[in-house]
Amino acid sequence: MLKITNLKATINEKLILKGLDLNIKPGEVHAIMGPNGSGKSTLANVLSGKNGYEIEGEISFNGMDLNDLKIEERAQKGIFLAFQYPLEIPGVNTNNFLRTSLNSVRKARGEKELDTLTFLKLIKEKAKELNIDEKFLSRQLNVGFSGGEKKKNEILQMKLLEPKLSILDETDSGLDIDALRIVADGVNSYKNKENAFLIITHYQRLLDYIKPDFIHVLSAGKIIKTGNADLGEQLEKTGYANLS
Amino acid sequence: MKNQDLNINKEYKYGFTTDIESIRAPKGLNEDTIKFISNIKKEPKWMLDWRLTAYNRLQSLKEPNWQKPKYPKINYQDLYYYSAPKSASEKPKSLEEIDPKILETYKKLGIPLVEQQRLNGIAVDAVFDSVSVATTFKDELTKKGIIFCSISEAIQKHPDLVKKYLGSVIPLSDHYFATLNSAVFTDGSFVYIPPNTRCPMELSTYFRINASETGQFERTLIIADKGSYVSYLEGCTAPMRDENQLHAANVELIALDDAEIKYSTVQNWYPGDKNGVGGIYNFVTKRGACRGKNSKISWTQVETGSAITWKYPSCILQGDNSVGEFYSIAITNNYQKADTGTKMIHLGKNTKSKIISKGISAGNADNTYRGLVDINKKATNSRNYTQCDSLLMGNKCGAHTVPYIKNKNSTSTIEHEATTTKINEEQLYYCNQRGLDQEEAVSLIVNGFCKEVLQQLPMEFAVEAQKLVAISLEGSVG
Numbered sequence: 001m002l003k004i005t006n007l008k009a010t011i012n013e014k015l016i017l018k019g020l021d022l023n024i025k026p027g028e029v030h031a032i033m034g035p036n037g038s039g040k041s042t043l044a045n046v047l048s049g050k051n052g053y054e055i056e057g058e059i060s061f062n063g064m065d066l067n068d069l070k071i072e073e074r075a076q077k078g079i080f081l082a083f084q085y086p087l088e089i090p091g092v093n094t095n096n097f098l099r100t101s102l103n104s105v106r107k108a109r110g111e112k113e114l115d116t117l118t119f120l121k122l123i124k125e126k127a128k129e130l131n132i133d134e135k136f137l138s139r140q141l142n143v144g145f146s147g148g149e150k151k152k153n154e155i156l157q158m159k160l161l162e163p164k165l166s167i168l169d170e171t172d173s174g175l176d177i178d179a180l181r182i183v184a185d186g187v188n189s190y191k192n193k194e195n196a197f198l199i200i201t202h203y204q205r206l207l208d209y210i211k212p213d214f215i216h217v218l219s220a221g222k223i224i225k226t227g228n229a230d231l232g233e234q235l236e237k238t239g240y241a242n243l244s
Numbered sequence: 245m246k247n248q249d250l251n252i253n254k255e256y257k258y259g260f261t262t263d264i265e266s267i268r269a270p271k272g273l274n275e276d277t278i279k280f281i282s283n284i285k286k287e288p289k290w291m292l293d294w295r296l297t298a299y300n301r302l303q304s305l306k307e308p309n310w311q312k313p314k315y316p317k318i319n320y321q322d323l324y325y326y327s328a329p330k331s332a333s334e335k336p337k338s339l340e341e342i343d344p345k346i347l348e349t350y351k352k353l354g355i356p357l358v359e360q361q362r363l364n365g366i367a368v369d370a371v372f373d374s375v376s377v378a379t380t381f382k383d384e385l386t387k388k389g390i391i392f393c394s395i396s397e398a399i400q401k402h403p404d405l406v407k408k409y410l411g412s413v414i415p416l417s418d419h420y421f422a423t424l425n426s427a428v429f430t431d432g433s434f435v436y437i438p439p440n441t442r443c444p445m446e447l448s449t450y451f452r453i454n455a456s457e458t459g460q461f462e463r464t465l466i467i468a469d470k471g472s473y474v475s476y477l478e479g480c481t482a483p484m485r486d487e488n489q490l491h492a493a494n495v496e497l498i499a500l501d502d503a504e505i506k507y508s509t510v511q512n513w514y515p516g517d518k519n520g521v522g523g524i525y526n527f528v529t530k531r532g533a534c535r536g537k538n539s540k541i542s543w544t545q546v547e548t549g550s551a552i553t554w555k556y557p558s559c560i561l562q563g564d565n566s567v568g569e570f571y572s573i574a575i576t577n578n579y580q581k582a583d584t585g586t587k588m589i590h591l592g593k594n595t596k597s598k599i600i601s602k603g604i605s606a607g608n609a610d611n612t613y614r615g616l617v618d619i620n621k622k623a624t625n626s627r628n629y630t631q632c633d634s635l636l637m638g639n640k641c642g643a644h645t646v647p648y649i650k651n652k653n654s655t656s657t658i659e660h661e662a663t664t665t666k667i668n669e670e671q672l673y674y675c676n677q678r679g680l681d682q683e684e685a686v687s688l689i690v691n692g693f694c695k696e697v698l699q700q701l702p703m704e705f706a707v708e709a710q711k712l713v714a715i716s717l718e719g720s721v722g
Contacts, residue, residue, distance in 0.1 A: 071676035091692030
């Protein structure tokens with residue numbers, strides 16, 4: 001599904017990713033761990049197409065060269081990024097935002113756009129699955145939401161847009177144990193043979209709930225170690241410093 | 245305009261029997277022009293005298309020059325002050341003759357074909373039955389005693405009301421452009437709502453059908469008698485073809501005891517091209533008097549057109565407990581300039597005013613909010629709340645806020661909040677990541693920014709206005 005070959009990314013003349021390789025197949029869950037400043041968020045940003053980076057190397061997604069696609073085209077083709085810090089958009093109703101987003105994606109996929117009533121029915125179901133209060137959908141997008149509410153809103157959007165590759169950028173940071181469980185349940189209930197996850201995290205604790213197939217350790221812009229779920233527990237004990 | 249148009253010779257003065265379809269006054273601003281206008285409209289002598297008084301006062305007035313947008317000097321002797329509806333031969337024959345950019349906008353707004361033709365002044369013969377539609381409305385209104393007609397008709401048929409109220413809010417020698425309008429106004433609307441009557445419809449449907457080609461010096465007078473209510477919609481979301489560069493309209497509103505007037509404007513005159521060539525100068529005087537106790541006047545404006553917009557819809561809160569509101573969205577793109585805001589003059593006790601202004605600047609445009617809140621000594625226990633927000637797109641545009649605040653008693657409160665923000669790249673990125681393209685994202689964020697004002701508009705208008713906001717900013721972000 002996703003094949004990254006010798007990826008280098010530079011921002012403000014600083015080389016952040018220094019030749020990264022990664023291969024993700026449908027149905028797999030990959031976790032990226034690593035110390036601060038190792039390039040984890042940069043990887044998420046680059047995959048989503050965020051402006052400002054100079055890119056070298058290849059990123060192929062279902063046979064397409066991602067470097068040729070704009071941010072919204074990547075989203076429409078099935079790349080979803082759950083933001084570490086979801087943005088507030090004052091005056092924009094959450095429902096309205098979600099519907100505009102879903103319809104943009106549906107339109108690009110050649111599917112029929114949903115009318116308001118059909119959409120409301122759908123979103124209410126999805127919100128219920130995540131234990132999200134309906135009232136929260138008529139509030140302004142992320143404005144005055146707690147950290148946990150914002151993150152749950154990201155997972156709601158993921159389930160709504162049904163992406164092929166979901167990138168979770170430190171979705172676990174700032175969550176209490178209940179919210180963490182809801183987010184993890186949301187991910188687990190969406191996981192299937194067709195889609196894949198790339199989970200970026202500092203800590204093992206999210207991985208107690210979402211079992212990864214692979215854990216990669218990112219350090220100074222390169223993947224320095226890859227292992228199975230046990231690697232996370234090992235890191236939790238020994239830290240990153242003892243690697244490499 | 246073409247030369248084949250008939251210019252009336254001096255000696256030919258007032259006695260023309262020529263085909264009225266192609267008549268226009270001689271060029272130039274003088275007493276003869278004014279007499280010409282008054283005569284052709286068969287006005288009574290008092291009206292002509294009123295116009296001439298205005299003209300005389302004009303001689304001692306100078307054009308104001310304190311505003312931010314500057315404009316080239318206007319040669320008032322080189323303008324036509326009266327031009328009857330154009331003859332069919334001069335109008336465009338079909339939409340194919342219209343700028344494709346304008347047609348593109350119609351498509352996006354979903355304006356029906358017939359309406360498109362009407363907006364462009366295309367000579368269409370009875371494509372739609374405006375007469376019968378208009379009559380239906382008129383019957384319903386007449387039953388309730390509501391008068392809704394052109395100001396010219398009101399001068400003929402309701403002289404007492406016109407005499408009593410015309411110029412009572414905007415005095416004859418108020419300022420240069422208002423006085424110019426008083427001397428040479430051509431037409432406009434007149435509304436009178438009798439006591440304890442609620443006008444059963446938005447006075448817009450009718451307006452859209454009935455009152456095009458009111459010319460560059462439009463005059464509107466709306467009177468809401470005791471305990472009445474009216475909502476009036478001016479303008480149109482679709483771009484209007486217009487050959488007059490200077491527009492100097494006057495609008496006067498009068499609300500008596502317990503009456504309420506809601507006045508909404510969507511202004512989308514030609515803004516000039518991408519390089520700032522051409523476009524309308526929209527120099528408008530709008531003022532409402534809350535003359536009675538517990539009366540209310542609410543202005544809502546969405547200003548997206550014109551090369552220069554220069555207007556301050558104001559409220560004079562004379563009656564005790566009266567309320568004035570001003571909700572504004574001003575969007576400037578490319579080389580457009582807007583200097584707009586309001587005046588809230590508190591005279592009565594316990595008067596309240598609220599100002600919500602949203603200015604959006606893109607391209608090389610300049611957007612100024614200028615407002616006055618003046619709470620007089622006797623206006624005890626009064627309140628004002630002002631919120632001015634500016635949104636900048638790109639780094640070549642400007643936003644300015646110039647509030648004047650006067651409080652002359654110790655029991656009143658004034659609150660003023662102002663923010664200036666740049667459209668946030670991270671917000672755009674977030675929207676893009678959710679599948680929205682750049683234009684959808686800008687539209688969503690800007691409409692969110694304007695929400696408090698948009699929700700003041702009547703429902704059917706609000707939807708079009710939202711689309712218009714998006715269209716006005718097209719191509720303004722990378």
